[in-house]
Amino acid sequence: xxxxxxxxxxxxxxxxxMDIGNLxxxxxxxxxxxxxxxxxxxYDEQCLRKGARAIQALAEKLFNMxxxxxxxxxxxxxxxxxxxxxxxxxxxxxxxxxKWEQFAQSKGIKKRKRSKLDFDEDAGxxxxxxxxxRVADERDIPVIEAKSTDEPGExxxxxxxxxxxxxxxxxxxxxxxxxxxxxxxxxxxxLPSTVQLSTMALPITGSAQVxxxxxxxxxxxxxxxxxxxxxSVGKFDRKLxxxxxxxxxxxxxxxxxxxxxxxxEKQQSDKILDKVLSRHNQEIVDVNKVSDxxxxxxxxxxxxxxxxxFCVGC
Amino acid sequence: xxxxVKPKTKQARRALEKxxxxxxxxxxxxxxxxxxxxxxxVKGVLSDxxxxxxxxxxxxxxxxxxxNIRPFEPAxxxxxxxxSKKTDCSLVVFGSHSKKRPNNIVFGRFYDNHxxxxxxxGVERYKSVKDHGGARKFSPQVGSKPCFAFIGEAFESDEKxxxxxxxxxxxxxxxxVDRINLAGLDRVFVCVATATKVLFRHCxxxxxxxxxxxxxxxxxxxxxxxxxxxxxxxxxxxxxxKEAMRTVSKAPQKKIKNVSSDMMDGKVGxxxxxxxxxxxxxxxxMKGLKRERREAAAALPDGERKxxxxxxxxxxxxx
Numbered sequence: 339x340x341x342x343x344x345x346x347x348x349x350x351x352x353x354x355x356m357d358i359g360n361l362x363x364x365x366x367x368x369x370x371x372x373x374x375x376x377x378x379x380x381y382d383e384q385c386l387r388k389g390a391r392a393i394q395a396l397a398e399k400l401f402n403m404x405x406x407x408x409x410x411x412x413x414x415x416x417x418x419x420x421x422x423x424x425x426x427x428x429x430x431x432x433x434x435x436x437k438w439e440q441f442a443q444s445k446g447i448k449k450r451k452r453s454k455l456d457f458d459e460d461a462g463x464x465x466x467x468x469x470x471x472r473v474a475d476e477r478d479i480p481v482i483e484a485k486s487t488d489e490p491g492e493x494x495x496x497x498x499x500x501x502x503x504x505x506x507x508x509x510x511x512x513x514x515x516x517x518x519x520x521x522x523x524x525x526x527x528x529l530p531s532t533v534q535l536s537t538m539a540l541p542i543t544g545s546a547q548v549x550x551x552x553x554x555x556x557x558x559x560x561x562x563x564x565x566x567x568x569x570s571v572g573k574f575d576r577k578l579x580x581x582x583x584x585x586x587x588x589x590x591x592x593x594x595x596x597x598x599x600x601x602x603e604k605q606q607s608d609k610i611l612d613k614v615l616s617r618h619n620q621e622i623v624d625v626n627k628v629s630d631x632x633x634x635x636x637x638x639x640x641x642x643x644x645x646x647x648f649c650v651g652c
Numbered sequence: 653x654x655x656x657v658k659p660k661t662k663q664a665r666r667a668l669e670k671x672x673x674x675x676x677x678x679x680x681x682x683x684x685x686x687x688x689x690x691x692x693x694v695k696g697v698l699s700d701x702x703x704x705x706x707x708x709x710x711x712x713x714x715x716x717x718x719x720n721i722r723p724f725e726p727a728x729x730x731x732x733x734x735x736s737k738k739t740d741c742s743l744v745v746f747g748s749h750s751k752k753r754p755n756n757i758v759f760g761r762f763y764d765n766h767x768x769x770x771x772x773x774g775v776e777r778y779k780s781v782k783d784h785g786g787a788r789k790f791s792p793q794v795g796s797k798p799c800f801a802f803i804g805e806a807f808e809s810d811e812k813x814x815x816x817x818x819x820x821x822x823x824x825x826x827x828x829v830d831r832i833n834l835a836g837l838d839r840v841f842v843c844v845a846t847a848t849k850v851l852f853r854h855c856x857x858x859x860x861x862x863x864x865x866x867x868x869x870x871x872x873x874x875x876x877x878x879x880x881x882x883x884x885x886x887x888x889x890x891x892x893x894k895e896a897m898r899t900v901s902k903a904p905q906k907k908i909k910n911v912s913s914d915m916m917d918g919k920v921g922x923x924x925x926x927x928x929x930x931x932x933x934x935x936x937x938m939k940g941l942k943r944e945r946r947e948a949a950a951a952l953p954d955g956e957r958k959x960x961x962x963x964x965x966x967x968x969x970x971x
Contacts, residue, residue, distance in 0.1 A: 531672030
């Protein structure tokens with residue numbers, strides 16, 4: 339078609355600038371549409387016409403470009419886009435080397451690739467180096483021979499466990515130090531994306547326990563209690579804008595009448611007793627303490643048996 | 653005291669990694685919302701733009717009204733920055749309607765969750781997708797990569813038009829690809845600049861047979877069609893623009909395993925196969941073996957022979 343040829347032939351002359359990587363055509367020589375003379379429908383028609391001409395020129399270029407075969411048809415290889423657009427996030431920053439990395443660099447230690455499987459002589463098969471059913475799992479060791487340096491009364495198995503725990507704690511501490519160093523030197527953006535360092539405020543009191551976070555319901559209850567702690571039980575207090583009415587209006591505790599059937603009182607005390615003596619209850623009764631006491635008592639009884647050799651008064 | 657906070661589930665970890673800054677970035681997500689009062693036109697525009705961009709989760713459309721958002725004031729833009737951070741959207745379309753600025757649409761971009769630039773447009777004429785006839789046989793497929801046609805010298809000479817061109821490209825571009833199937837070219841955004849307005853059209857491409865390798869292009873308007881007037885705009889400072897445009901010269905190459913090249917053989921690859929138990933491989937049933945079975949059947953005493961043989965042959969035939 340004449341229009342097609344015109345567009346294709348006068349590409350460089352007609353001032354059609356293309357960014358093929360973005361599939362963009364920019365017609366810089368077109369004067370645009372004059373407003374006074376055209377109606378809104380005419381706008382549409384002119385837009386479509388000019389657009390079609392521009393895209394035809396783009397298609398000329400695209401369909402003549404080198405392509406490669408693919409499962410669903412031919413794929414044209416596009417050049418990289420030329421229009422520069424701003425990024426949405428800053429470039430990832432390289433993080434500074436960790437303490438170990440610095441040490442390794444100074445000593446010239448190189449990472450060596452280890453194989454995933456190792457031969458386990460005891461089991462006589464190939465096992466993982468770490469993880470489930472690994473080569474040297476500490477839990478699989480049945481017997482540890484006593485060394486001359488061992489003190490009597492020490493449990494080597496629990497020692498091993500303690501040492502492992504200590505190693506893990508040390509590693510975590512080192513990792514935290516490395517992250518803090520990264521934060522100081524390179525800022526928050528250099529931290530790995532899945533890690534955050536948050537400040538945790540510890541209580542000034544002597545106990546090492548972290549105060550439990552109050553839930554929304556608990557806060558609401560406390561606020562309700564506080565609001566009614568006035569002489570007129572909060573009835574005539576002016577409320578703040580947006581403040582909701584207290585959840586429990588009126589009395590907070592229900593007491594049984596002093597004179598009445600004993601059935602309800604019996605139910606109440608039964609309920610309390612069940613709670614205290616229930617197996618799953620760890621708040622009212624410290625099961626660990628109780629069991630320790632029991633074993634200690636039993637142990638004492640056995641000891642007295644063993645030493646004296648005969649039953650004393652039993 | 654500082655504490656390390658790590659995600660507890662793999663899904664959370666993957667979501668964080670997706671939002672992390674990367675060398676090759678994700679497709680920009682758009683947040684579409686409106687202010688305290690809107691008109692039907694504004695609502696329609698937001699809805700149509702959402703439908704164009706929603707494939708792949710690239711658009712978030714909020715339908716409730718949001719107060720105290722004034723993009724062109726530093727304090728008024730703070731809620732938009734917060735929303736951008738929470739939804740991980742670096743593009744925003746904010747619609748509003750007032751007597752002074754009727755049918756107002758503000759296109760905005762963010763860099764590092766801070767305002768990059770804004771562009772305010774007034775919609776003078778709007779024809780929605782529905783008015784054009786809704787989805788039809790040749791409507792463009794959801795999520796296809798669009799072509800762009802900018803017509804008019806104003807897109808180079810006028811500052812606002814230039815910013816508009818960049819915005820539209822950023823907004824609708826989609827993924828950066830290096831291979832494209834030409835049969836999938838099915839949408840165009842045509843923007844024509846007039847003396848005072850910019851005409852924005854979204855058309856479907858129909859590839860018609862022509863005599864040559866290159867098909868004839870026919871455009872069909874599918875909507876939305878917007879005739880817009882430029883109002884205020886805000887451009888980024890020179891430093892911010894420089895920082896946002898920074899690129900790394902070459903991305904680190906991903907390691908390809910088990911492939912090497914040899915002087916004699918060229919490209920050589922290694923395939924690792926598990927150990928095969930040759931004696932226990934399931935083979936196809938060979939018809940030739942049938943004869944052996946018949947012979948084996950022939951070796952049986954007479955009485956059983958016929959039944960056995962017949963049974964076996966029938967079994968073999970069925971298999």
